[in-house]
Amino acid sequence: MLQQVLVPDVGEAEEVEVIEVLVKVGDVVSADDSPVVLESDKASMEIPSPFAGTIEVIHVKEGDQVDEGALILELEMQASGSDRKSVSPAPAKEPVNEEPGGATSSEEGVSTEKGVSTEKGVSTEIEASTEIEASTEKTVTVPDVGEAEEIVVTEILIKIGDQIQENDSIVVLESDKASMEIPAPFAGVVSSIFVEEGKEVSEGDALISLKTKGVQEEQKESSSGRTPTSLPEKVQPPPGTKIQEMAPRAAPKASTETNVHAGPAVRKQARQYGVDLADVKGSGRHSRVLKEDIQAFVKQQLTHKRASTEGSGIPAVPIVDFSRFGEIERKTMSRIKRATARNLHRSWLNVPHVTQFDEADITELELFRKSQNTELAKSGIKLTPLAFLIKACVNALIEFPQFNASLEAGYENLILKKYYNIGIAVETPDGLVVPVLRDADKKGVIELGNDCAELAGLARGKKLPMDSMQGATFTISSLGGIGGTKFTPIVNTPEVAILGVSRSRISPVWDGKEFVPRTILPLSLSYDHRAIDGAEAARFTSYLSRVLTDVRRMLL
Ligand code: CAO
Numbered sequence: 001m002l003q004q005v006l007v008p009d010v011g012e013a014e015e016v017e018v019i020e021v022l023v024k025v026g027d028v029v030s031a032d033d034s035p036v037v038l039e040s041d042k043a044s045m046e047i048p049s050p051f052a053g054t055i056e057v058i059h060v061k062e063g064d065q066v067d068e069g070a071l072i073l074e075l076e077m078q079a080s081g082s083d084r085k086s087v088s089p090a091p092a093k094e095p096v097n098e099e100p101g102g103a104t105s106s107e108e109g110v111s112t113e114k115g116v117s118t119e120k121g122v123s124t125e126i127e128a129s130t131e132i133e134a135s136t137e138k139t140v141t142v143p144d145v146g147e148a149e150e151i152v153v154t155e156i157l158i159k160i161g162d163q164i165q166e167n168d169s170i171v172v173l174e175s176d177k178a179s180m181e182i183p184a185p186f187a188g189v190v191s192s193i194f195v196e197e198g199k200e201v202s203e204g205d206a207l208i209s210l211k212t213k214g215v216q217e218e219q220k221e222s223s224s225g226r227t228p229t230s231l232p233e234k235v236q237p238p239p240g241t242k243i244q245e246m247a248p249r250a251a252p253k254a255s256t257e258t259n260v261h262a263g264p265a266v267r268k269q270a271r272q273y274g275v276d277l278a279d280v281k282g283s284g285r286h287s288r289v290l291k292e293d294i295q296a297f298v299k300q301q302l303t304h305k306r307a308s309t310e311g312s313g314i315p316a317v318p319i320v321d322f323s324r325f326g327e328i329e330r331k332t333m334s335r336i337k338r339a340t341a342r343n344l345h346r347s348w349l350n351v352p353h354v355t356q357f358d359e360a361d362i363t364e365l366e367l368f369r370k371s372q373n374t375e376l377a378k379s380g381i382k383l384t385p386l387a388f389l390i391k392a393c394v395n396a397l398i399e400f401p402q403f404n405a406s407l408e409a410g411y412e413n414l415i416l417k418k419y420y421n422i423g424i425a426v427e428t429p430d431g432l433v434v435p436v437l438r439d440a441d442k443k444g445v446i447e448l449g450n451d452c453a454e455l456a457g458l459a460r461g462k463k464l465p466m467d468s469m470q471g472a473t474f475t476i477s478s479l480g481g482i483g484g485t486k487f488t489p490i491v492n493t494p495e496v497a498i499l500g501v502s503r504s505r506i507s508p509v510w511d512g513k514e515f516v517p518r519t520i521l522p523l524s525l526s527y528d529h530r531a532i533d534g535a536e537a538a539r540f541t542s543y544l545s546r547v548l549t550d551v552r553r554m555l556l
Pocket of ligand 1 (some may be wrong): 456
């Protein structure tokens with residue numbers, strides 16, 4: 001039985017382009033395999049085959065402009081039946097939802113590559129009796145998660161049938177930088193869950209679908225005619241998440257992965273290989289990235305890696321079977337710990353570190369801080385030495401701009417940043433995260449203290465938005481609440497310096513006549529010696545020490 005596969009309803013787009021033909025005549029495809037990829041000016045869509053069979057004729061080629069109902073290909077179906085049938089496949093690959101009284105074939109939502117939620121309502125025509133069913137479900141997708149490379153679903157907080165409210169957390173995602181709970185963008189009943197714990201996802205992937213009352217009513221009202229398949233309608237995203245449209249077709253010089261011109265199949269392949277599409281030069285039309293480009297890129301990277309590892313001369317650490325010597329237990333490292341390990345290793349190997357130790361006499365600062373805490377007690381605000389340290393560091397960074405900088409590749413330039421975003425190392429049960437306190441130069445000590453406590457709370461509650469961990473210009477790692485006398489923090493590259501703070505202690509200090517008890521705070525400034533000279537570092541910590549000793553200087 002020869003079966004025709006037609007271009008489905010593509011919503012408002014008048015014409016779509018065939019951008020990839022993924023099959024050839026004679027190929028055997030399964031139901032849901034994608035024989036072609038279509039692209040409108042809004043999204044790319046893999047068109048799933050509605051049934052299994054052998055490709056007999058392909059009627060389109062890459063670059064063809066087609067519109068709804070155009071014949072894509074003909075399949076020899078395996079099942080028995082009569083003559084020719086035409087089927088417009090549902091235009092996206094998502095799990096089928098069973099709707100009571102629904103159409104005889106699957107109804108599926110359309111999903112773009114970006115973080116938009118999609119509304120279901122695809123109609124499927126089979127033989128003469130066309131059944132059209134408007135679904136009332138909306139899909140919630142993975143939002144824009146900034147620069148995160150790998151995101152894994154670590155917890156699913158809902159189950160099918162749950163009635164959830166807007167902003168209820170639905171899943172926990174974990175990237176190499178943080179864990180975050182994803183809130184529901186609207187209320188509804190959970191009808192499908194498309195992910196499972198441990199699954200790797202990326203921006204735009206479907207998480208769950210929700211049945212929403214409002215949509216049902218809306219659809220009942222517009223019962224006439226066919227429900228438009230349409231490229232997805234947008235649903236209000238969770239607060240704090242960014243939604244991006246697909247880059248316009250003529251945007252070959254895009255600088256981020258989301259702006260790169262590539263189809264879903266290519267994006268999938270890039271994800272599988274861990275390739276950042278923004279790094280790949282596209283050889284297709286309009287600089288489109290093709291599968292061959294990914295393959296060539298991977299090959300080139302492997303060759304390069306081999307060459308650079310050989311050159312580095314780092315001897316491998318032998319693998320030891322420790323169980324030979326006694327009982328052992330293998331404890332899985334959290335994703336954050338693994339990512340931290342990678343980042344620290346990278347920084348340690350790339351940055352020639354030097355640590356400058358110094359001390360600050362914070363006797364007066366402590367008196368002032370404690371008096372402020374007494375005054376602030378009723379408001380619930382509590383200042384730790386950290387708030388003053390942030391303020392003092394900003395003063396020092398303004399005075400010594402080379403510490404608020406990054407080194408350009410090739411050592412031609414130092415990029416001086418005119419903004420002061422301070423990263424604060426926060427210990428959480430899952431590992432170390434570094435939220436960023438933005439525009440610290442524009443804030444007073446109380447606001448800095450407050451923001452810092454809030455960020456630490458969010459980090460520990462896995463509620464930090466992804467973009468709150470980007471853009472730091474300098475980092476402070478305070479172990480003062482715990483103990484220790486000094487340590488050598490590792491620069492959070494591409495920053496060029498990090499301040500480590502240890503626990504203050506009361507020490508006898510000679511004032512010229514006698515020893516007097518003073519509160520001394522140990523400071524450990526690690527810096528990238530390629531960007532900063534030792535003398536500059538000594539001046540930086542001396543300056544910092546003076547500001548901390550005389551808090552009035554913070555006002556200057
Ligand atoms: N000297 C003496 N006491 C200090 C101090 C210091 N340098 N810094 C903080 N304290 C005191 C605080 O005043 C507070 O005292 P009270 O309990 O009497 O009020 C107590 O220690 C606990 O402070 P805290 O740690 O809760 O608060 P903080 O503002 O100092 O630090 C944060 C916040 C998020 C930085 C911290 O909780 C944290 O996570 N630190 C670990 C960072 C880390 O792991 N760094 C290593 C990274 S590897 O380079």
